[in-house]
Each structure stands twice: as C-alpha cells, then as structure tokens.
Amino acid sequence: MxxxxxxxxxxxxxxxxxxxxxxxxxxxxxxxxxxxxxxxxxxxxxxxxxxxxxxxxxxxxxxxxxxxxxxxxxxxxxxxxxxxxxxxxxxxxxxxxxxxxxxxxxxxxxxxxxxxxxxxxxxxxxxxxxxxxxxxxxxxxxxxxxxxxxxxxxxxxxxxxxxxxxxxxxxxxxxxxxxxxxxxxxxxxxxxxxxxxxxxxxxxxxxxxxxxxxxxxxxxxxxxxxxxxxxxxxxxxxxxxxxxxxHENFKKAYINSREQDIQLVDSPVGMPGRAISNNFTKQIETKRIPVSKCNNCLKPCDPSTNIYCISEALIKSCQGNTTDGLIFSGTNAYRTNxxxxxxxxxxxxxxxxxxxx
The missing domain is CATH 3.20.20.70 (Aldolase class I)
Known part of the structure; x- marks a missing residue:
C-alpha cells in the first residue's frame, strides 16, 4: 500500500x-x-x-x-x-x-x-x-x-x-x-x-x-x-x-559506533544531549574545559561557569575532529553500518x- x-x-x-x-x-x-x-x-x-x-x-x-x-x-x-x-x-x-x-x-x-x-x-x-x-x-x-x-x-x-x-x-x-x-x-x-x-x-x-x-x-x-x-x-x-x-570522520563515527557508545551528556544550556562516547565526553565527566572564546550564541549559556563551550565542541566534530569534539547522535546511530x-x-x-x- x-x-x-x-x-x-x-x-x-x-x-x-x-x-x-x-x-x-x-x-x-x-x-x-x-x-x-x-x-x-x-x-x-x-x-x-x-x-x-x-x-x-x-x-x-x-x-x-x-x-x-x-x-x-x-x-x-x-x-x-x-x-x-x-x-x-x-x-x-x-x-x-x-x-x-x-x-x-x-x-x-x-x-x-x-x-x-x-x-x-x-x-x-x-x-x-x-x-x-x-x-x-x-x-x-x-x-x-x-x-x-x-x-x-x-x-x-x-x-x-x-x-x-x-x-x-x-x-x-x-x-x-x-x-x-x-x-x-x-x-x-x-x-x-x-x-x-x-x-x-x-x-x-x-x-x-x-x-x-x-x-x-x-x-x-x-x-x-x-x-x-x-x-x-x-x-x-x-x-x-x-x-x-x-566531515567523513563524523559519518565514520556513526558507522563504527556500538550500542554502548551512545550516551547522555550534560549540555551547557541546561538540556541533556545524546552523543557518541569519545575522548571529549570522557573529559567533561570529570573536569571543566574552560571557554576560551565565547560567541554569545545561546541565551541560557554562561561561559564563566559552563563546563565547556558546546559551539566549539560541535564545530570541531563537524570539521572532522571526532576525538575532541561532541558528536550528537540519536539512540540508533550504532545501527548504521x-x-x-x-x-x-x-x-x-x-x-x-x-x-x-
């Protein structure tokens, strides 16, 4: 039908x-x-x-x-x-x-x-x-x-x-x-x-x-x-x-991910996010990554207290740095092959x- x-x-x-x-x-x-x-x-x-x-x-x-x-x-x-x-x-x-x-x-x-x-x-x-x-x-x-x-x-x-x-x-x-x-x-x-x-x-x-x-x-x-x-x-x-x-590296991160790699992360804007586990997500679990340059992009964001700059993290992964950037994904990203x-x-x-x- x-x-x-x-x-x-x-x-x-x-x-x-x-x-x-x-x-x-x-x-x-x-x-x-x-x-x-x-x-x-x-x-x-x-x-x-x-x-x-x-x-x-x-x-x-x-x-x-x-x-x-x-x-x-x-x-x-x-x-x-x-x-x-x-x-x-x-x-x-x-x-x-x-x-x-x-x-x-x-x-x-x-x-x-x-x-x-x-x-x-x-x-x-x-x-x-x-x-x-x-x-x-x-x-x-x-x-x-x-x-x-x-x-x-x-x-x-x-x-x-x-x-x-x-x-x-x-x-x-x-x-x-x-x-x-x-x-x-x-x-x-x-x-x-x-x-x-x-x-x-x-x-x-x-x-x-x-x-x-x-x-x-x-x-x-x-x-x-x-x-x-x-x-x-x-x-x-x-x-x-x-x-x-x-970037192709971002696509590969999806294809190579496993079910256990998909995790919830804290976002600086007060809303949780879902992302693929990598070096960056491990870092923000234990320490704050100081914001070096704020682009004033989000209303609820305070660079003086936030644990990281989400803009910088997303741009890094978009440009291919999937180790030190944030890779947002849906729950089923690991099913892409x-x-x-x-x-x-x-x-x-x-x-x-x-x-x-």
Missing part, C-alpha cells in the same frame, strides 16, 4: 519524511536539497551555520546570517521544486534575525525547538512560510497554541513531537530519560493530537502531527503512520549518506514502510 503524502497547507511532500535539522554543519544545503528532490522535506540546520565564514570569530551574528542566506539559496537552486525548511533553535541569541532572514529567502518551513517560540508568528507575519514547533509533550503543544491563538490568531501549521530517543538536545530532564516511566513517543503522539484537537477545530483546519526520535526504518515509519501521525522526522539515518554535509546515497536510503525506507503499512 502506498504511503500517504504529508500535507502542510498547500505544501505537499510526496514522501512523509522530514529530514531532521542537525547542527553544527551536519545538515546544510547539499543534504536538504537531496532529500527534497526525492520527495521528502529537506531541512538546513541554522545552528552556528556561519562557522566556516572568514569573520565568524569576530562577527558571528553576521556570519551566521550570511551563511544562512547562502545555504537556503543553494538548496533552492539544487531543488527548485522541492520543499526546503530551516531548523532554528529558539534559544539562540539572534533568533529573530535568523527567522526574518529565512523568511526573506522564502523558506518553506521553519522548524523550531529548544524553547518556546512565543513570538515566531509575529516575526513571520503574512509570509507563506509554514511554522513547525518541536514539542516533547501535549502540554507544550497546547501552551504554544494558546499563546499563538491569543497573540496572533494563529496556530502551528504542523507540530513535530520529539520523543526521548532523539539525538542532540532533548526536551526532557536527565532524570526523566533515565527513568522507566519516561513518556515514550508512542504515548506522546496521541497525547499531542488530543491537545491540538480544540485548536484544529476552532481554526477549521488540520494540524498534522509528525513523530520524531528513534525512528530508524520503514517498519518504524509505518507504525507511527498507523497510529495516526501524518509523517515522521528522521535525522540519524541521513548522517551516513554521501550527500550529508558533515554503511555509507549510502539519499536516493537509495529514501527508496529503501519507502519500500519497507509500504510493505509494513
């Missing part, structure tokens, strides 16, 4: 897969455009996207804005008819300017997590850009809808529900993640749909729900579609593609999902 398309207003993705936004420098224009060209929604990560700009160390805000513009234009040139999104953390200090730049470049979708995007509709105004907040509970989805409804007479165009098995920053406390009572994605999907129902009814529209976190194969995709999700978001599987923008193309991956995922669906 054919998979249903993912509809976000007038935008229609033939394949109901959103490629997760992965920073720093993991998902840029090359990966996003490849996913979009094969029917999914490709997403550029805007997190410290200007790391390779010549003035990044002296003028990071402008470097990030310039790089975001470049990457969106490249992606649209490479996929003129595909759906391209950008992932922007609500916790970044230049969030408003990054959102406005993305809208100016006619980005199709803004995916946003790591905090409540309270003012996002006001930044987008009347643009056609679709808004996709990431939530980790029905309560958070309801809160965003209440805020947007009251302030802007608007609700999200789509909601991404990210469960505890995701990579990168997680919307759960560390003790929750280590607890057997932690809400699973299977529980969070219906909970979020119920929370969204009154707002969908009020605005006489569908608010699609997308399942994210730990989704690895076509069987997983089919399971959540049968549960009522309109699509899935996947990050880990796209890291080990030829088109992924990150080879490099493949986006085309072959998407074809395989769809075939597996259709058989199970």
């Amino acid at each position: 054919s998979l249903p398309s993912l509809k976000i207003g007038e935008l229609i993705a033939k394949v109901p897969i959103i490629q997760g936004g992965m920073g720093v420098g993991v998902s840029l224009s090359r990966l996003a455009s490849a996913v979009a060209n094969h029917g999914g929604i490709g997403v550029i990560s805007g997190v410290q996207i200007g790391y390779s700009e010549p003035d990044f160390s002296t003028n990071p805000d402008q470097a990030n804005l310039r790089a975001l513009t470049k990457q969106i234009r490249k992606a649209k040139d490479l996929s003129p008819s595909g759906i391209i999104g950008v992932n922007l953390l609500a916790a970044i200090n230049n969030y408003e300017d990054m959102v406005k730049t993305a809208v100016k470049e006619n980005i199709d979708v803004i995916v946003t997590g790591a905090g409540l995007p309270k003012n996002l509709p006001g930044l987008v105004e009347d643009a056609k850009t679709k808004l996709a907040p990431i939530v980790s509970s029905g309560k958070a989805a309801s809160l965003i809808c209440k805020l947007w409804d009251k302030r802007y007479n608007r609700v999200p165009d789509i909601v991404i529900v990210e469960g505890p098995l995701a990579g990168g920053h997680l919307g759960f406390k560390k003790q929750q993640l280590n607890s057997p009572d932690c809400s699973t994605l299977e529980k969070l999907i219906p909970e979020t749909q119920e929370a969204l129902h009154p707002f969908a009814k009020k605005y006489e529209r569908t608010i699609p729900v997308v399942a994210a976190g730990g989704i690895f194969n076509g069987q997983d995709i089919a399971k959540f579609l049968k549960m009522g999700a309109q699509g899935v978001q996947m990050g880990t599987r796209f890291v080990t593609t030829e088109e992924c923008d990150v 080879k490099l493949t193309s986006v085309k072959d991956l998407m074809t395989s995922l769809v075939q597996e999902a259709e058989l199970a669906y």
Whole structure:
C-alpha cells in the first residue's frame, strides 16, 4: 500500500519524511536539497551555520546570517521544486534575525525547538512560510497554541513531537530519560493530537502531527503512520549518506559506533544531549574545559561557569575532529553500518514502510 503524502497547507511532500535539522554543519544545503528532490522535506540546520565564514570569530551574528542566506539559496537552486525548511533553535541569541532572514529567502518551513517560540508568528507575519514547533509533550503543544491563538490568531501549521530517543538536545530532564516511566513517543503522539484537537477545530483546519526520535526504518515509519501521525522526522539515518554535509570522520563515527557508545551528556544550556562516547565526553565527566572564546550564541549559556563551550565542541566534530569534539547522535546511530546515497536510503525506507503499512 502506498504511503500517504504529508500535507502542510498547500505544501505537499510526496514522501512523509522530514529530514531532521542537525547542527553544527551536519545538515546544510547539499543534504536538504537531496532529500527534497526525492520527495521528502529537506531541512538546513541554522545552528552556528556561519562557522566556516572568514569573520565568524569576530562577527558571528553576521556570519551566521550570511551563511544562512547562502545555504537556503543553494538548496533552492539544487531543488527548485522541492520543499526546503530551516531548523532554528529558539534559544539562540539572534533568533529573530535568523527567522526574518529565512523568511526573506522564502523558506518553506521553519522548524523550531529548544524553547518556546512565543513570538515566531509575529516575526513571520503574512509570509507563506509554514511554522513547525518541536514539542516533547501535549502540554507544550497546547501552551504554544494558546499563546499563538491569543497573540496572533494563529496556530502551528504542523507540530513535530520529539520523543526521548532523539539525538542532540532533548526536551526532557536527565532524570526523566533515565527513568522507566519516561513518556515514550508512542504515548506522546496521541497525547499531542488530543491537545491540538480544540485548536484544529476552532481554526477549521488540520494540524498534522509528525513523530520524531528513534525512528530508524520503514517498519518504524509505518507504525507511527498507523497510529495516526501524518509523517515522521528522521535525522540519524541521513548522517551516513554521501550527500550529508558533515566531515567523513563524523559519518565514520556513526558507522563504527556500538550500542554502548551512545550516551547522555550534560549540555551547557541546561538540556541533556545524546552523543557518541569519545575522548571529549570522557573529559567533561570529570573536569571543566574552560571557554576560551565565547560567541554569545545561546541565551541560557554562561561561559564563566559552563563546563565547556558546546559551539566549539560541535564545530570541531563537524570539521572532522571526532576525538575532541561532541558528536550528537540519536539512540540508533550504532545501527548504521554503511555509507549510502539519499536516493537509495529514501527508496529503501519507502519500500519497507509500504510493505509494513
């Protein structure tokens, strides 16, 4: 049976897969455009996207804005008819300017997590850009809808529900993640749909729900579609593609990892993260790595007390230093075992999902 398309207003993705936004420098224009060209929604990560700009160390805000513009234009040139999104953390200090730049470049979708995007509709105004907040509970989805409804007479165009098995920053406390009572994605999907129902009814529209976190194969995709999700978001599987923008050493770290290598780490921004164990993760367990140069990138970050600079750690791994950098990953990174193309991956995922669906 054919998979249903993912509809976000007038935008229609033939394949109901959103490629997760992965920073720093993991998902840029090359990966996003490849996913979009094969029917999914490709997403550029805007997190410290200007790391390779010549003035990044002296003028990071402008470097990030310039790089975001470049990457969106490249992606649209490479996929003129595909759906391209950008992932922007609500916790970044230049969030408003990054959102406005993305809208100016006619980005199709803004995916946003790591905090409540309270003012996002006001930044987008009347643009056609679709808004996709990431939530980790029905309560958070309801809160965003209440805020947007009251302030802007608007609700999200789509909601991404990210469960505890995701990579990168997680919307759960560390003790929750280590607890057997932690809400699973299977529980969070219906909970979020119920929370969204009154707002969908009020605005006489569908608010699609997308399942994210730990989704690895076509069987997983089919399971959540049968549960009522309109699509899935996947990050880990796209890291080990030829088109992924990150250094080859980063991809090899995924392929060579073992299940016991995937661990929770403390992030300087107060949210736990999931990463592949290496020399860096071992260091931060026992000592503080002083911040030599702060780019003032995240709102809740204090360089004078934080155990390390997450920006520097992520940039190192992105550029190939997978010994001394932080390698964010999903729970299932160890299950990747080879490099493949986006085309072959998407074809395989769809075939597996259709058989199970």
